[in-house]
Amino acid sequence: xxxxxxxxxxxxxxxxxxxxxxxxxxxxxxxxxxxxxxxxxxxxxxxxxxxxxxxxxxxxxxxxxxxxxxxxxxxxxxxxxxxxxxxxxxxxxxxxxxxxxxxxxxxxxxxxxxxxxxxxxxxxxxxxxxxxxxxxxxxxxxxxxxxxxxxxxxxxxxxxxxxxxxxxxxxxxxxxxxxxxxxxxxxxxxxxxxxxxxxxxxxxxxxxxxxxxxxxxxxxxxxxxxxxxxxxxxxxxxxxxxxxxxxxxxxxxxxxxxxxxxxxxxxxxxxxxxxxxxxxxxxxxxxxxxxxxxxxxx
Amino acid sequence: xxxxxxxxxxxxxxxxxxxxxxxxxxxxxxxxxxxxxxxxxxxxxxxxxxxxxxxxxxxxxxxxxxxxxxxxxxxxxxxxxxxxxxxxxxxxxxxxxxxxxxxxxxxxxxxxxxxxxxxxxxxxxxxxxxxxxxxxxxxxxxxxxxxxxxxxxxxxxxxxxxxxxxxxxxxxxxxxxxxxxxxxxxxxxxxxxxxxxxxxxxxxxxxxxxxxxxxxxxxxxxxxxxxxxxxxxxxxxxxxxxxxxxxxxxxxxxxxxxxxxxxxxxxxxxxxxxxxxxxxxx
Amino acid sequence: xxxxxxxxxxxxxxxxxxxxxxxxxxxxxxxxxxxxxxxxxxxxxxxxxxxxxxxxxxxxxxxxxxxxxxxxxxxxxxxxxxxxxxxxxxxxxxxxxxxxxxxxxxxxxxxxxxxxxxxxxxxxxxxxxxxxxxxxxxxxxxxxxxxxxxxxxxxxxxxxxxxxxxxxxxxxxxxxxxxxxxxxxxxxxxxxxxxxxxxxxxxxxxxxxxxxxxxxxxxxxxxxxxxxxxxxxxxxxxxxxxxxxxxxxxxxxxxxxxxxxxxxxxxxxxxxxxxxxxxxxxxxxxxxxxxxxxxxxxxxxxxxxxxxxxxxxxxxxxxxxxxxxxxxxxxxxxxxxxxxxxxxxxxxxxxxxxxxxxxxxxxxxxxxxxxxxxxxxxxxxxxxxxxxxxxxxxxxxxxxxxxxxxxx
Numbered sequence: 001x002x003x004x005x006x007x008x009x010x011x012x013x014x015x016x017x018x019x020x021x022x023x024x025x026x027x028x029x030x031x032x033x034x035x036x037x038x039x040x041x042x043x044x045x046x047x048x049x050x051x052x053x054x055x056x057x058x059x060x061x062x063x064x065x066x067x068x069x070x071x072x073x074x075x076x077x078x079x080x081x082x083x084x085x086x087x088x089x090x091x092x093x094x095x096x097x098x099x100x101x102x103x104x105x106x107x108x109x110x111x112x113x114x115x116x117x118x119x120x121x122x123x124x125x126x127x128x129x130x131x132x133x134x135x136x137x138x139x140x141x142x143x144x145x146x147x148x149x150x151x152x153x154x155x156x157x158x159x160x161x162x163x164x165x166x167x168x169x170x171x172x173x174x175x176x177x178x179x180x181x182x183x184x185x186x187x188x189x190x191x192x193x194x195x196x197x198x199x200x201x202x203x204x205x206x207x208x209x210x211x212x213x214x215x216x217x218x219x220x221x222x223x224x225x226x227x228x229x230x231x232x233x234x235x236x237x238x239x240x241x242x243x244x245x246x247x248x249x250x251x252x253x254x255x256x257x258x259x260x261x262x263x264x265x266x267x268x269x270x271x272x273x274x275x276x277x278x279x280x281x282x283x284x285x286x287x288x289x290x291x292x293x294x295x296x297x298x
Numbered sequence: 299x300x301x302x303x304x305x306x307x308x309x310x311x312x313x314x315x316x317x318x319x320x321x322x323x324x325x326x327x328x329x330x331x332x333x334x335x336x337x338x339x340x341x342x343x344x345x346x347x348x349x350x351x352x353x354x355x356x357x358x359x360x361x362x363x364x365x366x367x368x369x370x371x372x373x374x375x376x377x378x379x380x381x382x383x384x385x386x387x388x389x390x391x392x393x394x395x396x397x398x399x400x401x402x403x404x405x406x407x408x409x410x411x412x413x414x415x416x417x418x419x420x421x422x423x424x425x426x427x428x429x430x431x432x433x434x435x436x437x438x439x440x441x442x443x444x445x446x447x448x449x450x451x452x453x454x455x456x457x458x459x460x461x462x463x464x465x466x467x468x469x470x471x472x473x474x475x476x477x478x479x480x481x482x483x484x485x486x487x488x489x490x491x492x493x494x495x496x497x498x499x500x501x502x503x504x505x506x507x508x509x510x511x512x513x514x515x516x517x518x519x520x521x522x523x524x525x526x527x528x529x530x531x532x533x534x535x536x537x538x539x540x541x542x543x544x545x546x547x548x549x550x551x552x553x554x555x556x557x558x559x560x561x562x563x564x565x566x567x568x569x570x571x572x573x574x575x576x577x578x579x580x
Numbered sequence: 581x582x583x584x585x586x587x588x589x590x591x592x593x594x595x596x597x598x599x600x601x602x603x604x605x606x607x608x609x610x611x612x613x614x615x616x617x618x619x620x621x622x623x624x625x626x627x628x629x630x631x632x633x634x635x636x637x638x639x640x641x642x643x644x645x646x647x648x649x650x651x652x653x654x655x656x657x658x659x660x661x662x663x664x665x666x667x668x669x670x671x672x673x674x675x676x677x678x679x680x681x682x683x684x685x686x687x688x689x690x691x692x693x694x695x696x697x698x699x700x701x702x703x704x705x706x707x708x709x710x711x712x713x714x715x716x717x718x719x720x721x722x723x724x725x726x727x728x729x730x731x732x733x734x735x736x737x738x739x740x741x742x743x744x745x746x747x748x749x750x751x752x753x754x755x756x757x758x759x760x761x762x763x764x765x766x767x768x769x770x771x772x773x774x775x776x777x778x779x780x781x782x783x784x785x786x787x788x789x790x791x792x793x794x795x796x797x798x799x800x801x802x803x804x805x806x807x808x809x810x811x812x813x814x815x816x817x818x819x820x821x822x823x824x825x826x827x828x829x830x831x832x833x834x835x836x837x838x839x840x841x842x843x844x845x846x847x848x849x850x851x852x853x854x855x856x857x858x859x860x861x862x863x864x865x866x867x868x869x870x871x872x873x874x875x876x877x878x879x880x881x882x883x884x885x886x887x888x889x890x891x892x893x894x895x896x897x898x899x900x901x902x903x904x905x906x907x908x909x910x911x912x913x914x915x916x917x918x919x920x921x922x923x924x925x926x927x928x929x930x931x932x933x934x935x936x937x938x939x940x941x942x943x944x945x946x947x948x949x950x951x952x953x954x955x956x957x958x959x960x961x962x963x964x965x966x967x968x969x970x971x972x973x974x975x976x977x978x979x980x981x982x983x984x985x986x987x988x
Contacts, residue, residue, distance in 0.1 A: 512675070
């Protein structure tokens with residue numbers, strides 16, 4: 001009786017229920033509903049802004065008034081591709097970005113491996129917190145600390161002085177050093193997560209089959225951890241590619257970001273044209289990274 | 299796996315070097331926070347606690363701190379919303395363009411800050427004709443914070459099984475109820491971790507902020523930048539940095555504890571969970 | 581793979597649509613035709629209670645800043661600009677009321693319509709400004725006044741006298757590659773395209789066959805010579821500076837030993853007890869070739885939210901005692917002739933906590949018109965050479981791209 005009564009007086013279909021019925025089974029509708037917000041924001045808002053930038057790169061600017069004239073021209077791209085200084089700067093930036101990435105990968109791997117495979121649970125937790133905390137200290141303060149450390153009367157020269165050496169001082173080497181420092185945690189964590197996913201049994205099996213630790217590293221660990229390394233490299237590479245504050249504070253070298261920021265004021269079209277270069281580089285880098293499966297390790 | 303004594307020692311040394319590398323500059327900052335001279339010479343002539351009350355009294359620093367909190371909170375809220383929506387779509391359904399969504403979401407953070415900053419700034423001032431202000435900063439920050447929430451939640455949702463959702467439906471729950479009582483609790487730790495990281499990202503951001511902030515406003519990084527070379531302010535800047543790092547122990551530890559509770563479910567991943575979640579940021 | 585293709589098509593569609601939309605709306609860019617602004621105030625009303633200024637480091641400081649705030653009730657918010665480019669950019673946002681513009685900013689601001697003409701009848705203290713500062717090409721355009729002269733000075737050579745010996749009398753210690761090599765990595769150079777003019781001033785004396793007259797109007801031969809000189813200099817440069825305080829900390833920390841600077845940094849370093857020196861007073865504080873310099877003008881924004889406060893500021897800053905305070909504080913020649921009365925100079929120095937110096941104006945050649953003929957005020961390079969060469973000269977865009985080239 002109760003069951004029948006319950007069925008007879010079934011609750012009225014609320015709006016929520018009706019809406020749910022509408023969406024039920026209609027996957028496209030569900031997906032569109034969920035994605036409409038984020039997509040509108042990202043595609044219309046962000047990609048749209050990038051397109052505005054791209055369009056501006058085809059304009060030109062009056063020398064005196066700084067007024068932008070919207071006549072279409074390839075002049076800016078012509079400038080950055082033909083004048084050697086822009087190639088020098090772009091190449092310098094890419095070179096340092098690659099160096100920083102390699103340096104961080106080399107520095108990060110041992111500590112990530114230790115954390116993943118050798119540390120006790122307590123030590124691992126402590127190390128994770130220890131790696132994450134410095135990320136909370138401000139980027140600017142860290143770079144400025146390096147600036148004072150690298151200064152002629154700074155810590156590094158003070159420490160190396162008695163040994164008869166001196167630090168690199170300011171310059172592109174300093175930029176490489178500081179950037180390697182800044183982005184190291186962003187490389188450690190993905191590699192750590194990636195190494196953790198490698199079952200210990202695989203490593204034991206490799207050992208049982210007679211592989212030396214180095215061979216195990218080379219043929220088992222490295223290939224399995226590689227996508228994670230690529231994931232970390234996305235950040236080290238892109239962060240170095242676009243930074244202009246660190247080069248300004250610890251060197252005289254111009255990086256892509258410096259040229260863009262100097263020209264933003266007076267020659268927005270040229271700055272936009274030059275900004276297209278890191279965009280293209282990163283889009284290609286991301287596509288390659290995705291092919292390596294790095295997106296699973298982010 | 300057995301490790302030879304030698305490789306154990308080598309690894310330990312490598313870890314020590316890496317940790318030293320990471321922490322020495324921070325120690326230098328801390329020492330400067332106690333430096334009695336404001337000239338940043340090395341070694342510092344003497345130490346003093348004098349700058350700490352100065353920093354707390356500094357109105358510019360306090361205002362900037364509050365502004366950063368407001369911007370961070372707003373940006374995190376938006377990122378939580380948009381990131382969750384996107385990750386739900388991607389994790390729960392198969393549809394064309396699924397991979398493109400991941401690509402789109404990571405783009406704002408993968409492209410150099412100056413590109414994002416200039417592009418957004420131009421769109422605001424030239425195309426939309428709106429003045430730069432805290433609102434534009436929040437929009438910019440939210441844009442690159444989405445990926446942090448998205449990655450965390452997607453990773454979390456991937457680990458949970460679809461059969462739970464089906465069981466919930468079988469028990470008579472409509473999709474909203476399933477979301478509220480089943481999916482949301484599953485995601486909660488990922489949401490918190492994502493929110494913490496998004497907040498951290500926004501709190502420390504300088505480049506995009508420089509291009510999208512109004513003339514009269516200052517977030518904490520902007521305040522630091524404007525005070526970096528003022529001799530009287532440098533020690534205060536260092537003190538502010540030290541205070542923030544110390545304060546950050548709380549959220550970092552929180553995030554760690556929250557994700558550690560999942561150890562049972564996720565099969566002993568332990569701190570790896572924090573790491574996975576933590577890695578989703580630049 | 582099929583999904584990928586469709587996703588790509590979708591993305592292209594969206595992008596194409598956006599591009600069409602953008603072009604259709606003309607991208608909504610400001611349609612200003614670059615016309616000069618001609619609105620001029622006819623009276624000064626009650627102060628609005630606030631004032632937003634952009635200026636060079638040290639131009640708006642206590643005691644005169646708080647004195648102004650007390651007298652007028654206008655609270656001053658001061659933003660320091662490191663270079664003229666920065667000031668132009670900030671003025672373009674329309675969020676500031678006024679700026680202390682040097683000649684390489686003023687013309688750009690006027691032609692872009694970012695500043696309004698100034699009604700000098702509303703600025704009583706203007707009458708007694710030195711005559712050779714009035715109606716100049718950098719503050720008066722087609723007979724219309726666009727600003728009130730603040731002060732003028734030269735870009736000076738400064739060195740650490742413990743490290744740089746013998747004391748230099750010429751710019752060659754920085755610009756002659758052989759001499760500059762001695763101080764490799766310790767030289768500090770102003771990070772702005774306008775510095776090319778300094779190389780031109782040097783070449784005017786050392787390579788007279790180039791025929792350089794006005795260092796801001798250079799034809800391609802003269803320009804290339806200056807640019808090459810600076811490219812050679814780069815190897816010896818320790819730092820390119822645009823933030824005055826950054827330069828001070830670099831000299832104090834021993835990273836730089838000599839460089840081009842303003843009196844402001846020189847005095848600040850002396851205050852810290854650093855062993856700095858600069859060209860002698862008898863030379864007018866500049867090396868023997870002469871120097872570039874600046875004559876700064878307070879200009880009012882065409883979008884000023886607080887125009888009354890701005891007019892009050894402009895009158896205040898060139899009042900005799902205040903102008904004497906500012907000039908002595910920064911180390912520049914006052915624009916106000918009445919500031920040079922010894923009693924005014926002394927009273928001003930006392931108020932600003934500076935050593936009394938009734939000879940200040942003589943030292944800084946404030947009233948010496950012939951001295952300023954050898955100081956080449958910053959001005960905006962134009963294609964129009966202003967002489968028989970016609971339109972042959974390099975314009976500011978050329979200078980900017982050359983500067984990127986020089987720094988490498």
